[in-house]
Amino acid sequence: MKFSIAVLPGDGVGPEVVAEAVKVLEAVSQRFGHEFRLHYGAVGGAAIDESGVALSDDTLRLCKRCHAVLLGAVGGPKWDDPLARVRPEDGLLALRKGLRLFANLRPVKVFPMLVDSTTLKPEIVRGVDLLVVRELTGGLYFGRPKKRWQAATGRRAVDSMVYSEKEIERILRVGFELAMGRRRKLVSVDKANVLESSRLWRQVATEVAVDYPGVELEHMLVDACAMRLIQRPTYFDVLVTENTFGDILTDEASMLAGSMGMLPSASLAGVPGAGATAFGLYEPIHGSAPRRAGQNMANPVATILSGAMMLRYSCGLEEEAGVVEDAVIAALESGCRTYDIMDEGGTMVGTREMGDRIAGRVKA
DSSP, rough: EEEEEEEEEETTTTHHHHHHHHHHHHHHHHHHHEEEEEOOOOHHHHHHHEEEESSSSSHHHHHHHHSSEEEEEEEOOOOOOOOOOOOOOOHHHHHHHTOOOOOEEEEEEEOOOGGSSSOOOHHHHHHHHHEEEEEEEEETTOSSEEEEEEEEEEEEEEEEEOOHHHHHHHHHHHHHHHHHHSSEEEEEOOOTTHHHHHHHHHHHHHHTTTTTTTTTEEEEEEHHHHHHHHHHGGGOOOOOOOOHHHHHHHHHHHGSSGGGGGGGEEEEEEEOOBBBOOEEEEESOOOOOGGTTTOOOOOHHHHHHHHHHHHTTSEEEEHHHHHHHHHHHHHHHHHOGGGGGOTTTOEOHHHHHHHOOOOOOOHH
């Protein structure tokens, strides 16, 4: 099979970790006979240096012509002037808007050999395997009115949490579809005891659940959810939440795995499941780590696992995705460790070496 992939390496360690994900894709191609046509473009700081904008129209058109987008990280001190007219992060927002990416998926899985790499007790994180589905294009970040002004009594500001029934329904269907292929348990996160938008969210969640009688639905307030994630994270299977809550909860949940270098993500423009694929953008959850750039230190596992998610959700290649994930586990079981997950008894490897080990396992 043939697939066109837009590759946007980004800034900092982005090009390094993306190169290892591409290496693994090439290994998949060799083993299974697929053809991945890679089309490179600039985003973030690299795009600002190249064209003066964080995402050019040409690059956006390139992404739209492809089956999926593989993205590195963006940003760095070079472009961090608070008075700058354009910032690297503008490229990410433009991609989300331009590609209509409304569903952000962040799986959090604690590998058995890394249970001692977190700041939590091993018995708390052992067996954690959850998926957070975050609504990505609505809520406080995009609602109107959004403004700041000077009043007679001092400075004031307003942000609006706005959601339509349609926006809530489509993100919940993503969660339910994914739960069907997992442990069939979905927690819908809201703040229905205070917020009107959350009361609508809860009502729509209950209505959508009728179409998924095989999935257990539980409503949970966001503050209770934040507590439960640390107290008993194995309780969760799939969580669905609005934009702001999801932003906070996913960063909290990332610490369960010990390092952001282990966690992938997908941002989708459609509802996957039941054999259906969806256009998506795939990236590690970590930043550009400019101090690590060029030192062959960054952990490429999150980007490689993002590539596995791309194979599953945008290419419909379930077996191939599983092979990549198994190769990651095999490399970790053999003792390979980048600096961020180094433990007693592990063997320190660099970015390229970790990519080589995983790609080698895929070929085998």
